[in-house]
Amino acid sequence: MRQGEREDSGVIFLDTADGATEAEGEAAMIHDEFTALPLSRQRKKQLRWIRDGKCKLCGRKRDCRSAQFCPSHLVSWRRYISDYMVKRLKEIYGS
Ligand SMILES: [Zn+2]
Secondary structure (H helix, E strand, O other), X not given: OEEEEOOOOOOEXXXXXXXXXXXXXXXXXXXXXXXXXXXXXXXXXXXXXXXXXXXXXXXXXXXXXXXXXOHHHHHHHHHHHHHHHXXXXXXXXXX
């Protein structure tokens, strides 16, 4: 058995005798700085995506104007924040 590592994803693939990788059927455990933290699997996935320069919601390439989002999710995030601020300011000052 030979152990190989793919750099782009950080996933460790274990080669079996017949040439197939175990990671195809069952995801291999990722060992990095987030593994031991008491967080949910989804949150660790998001933190890995942020660390690797990807969108934290979908894992696509990050927009250069944003620290966490791809172009499409940056649009929806800004719309959400804008709607939230309008609602909040109406609550504070009245309509
Ligand atoms: Zn995205």
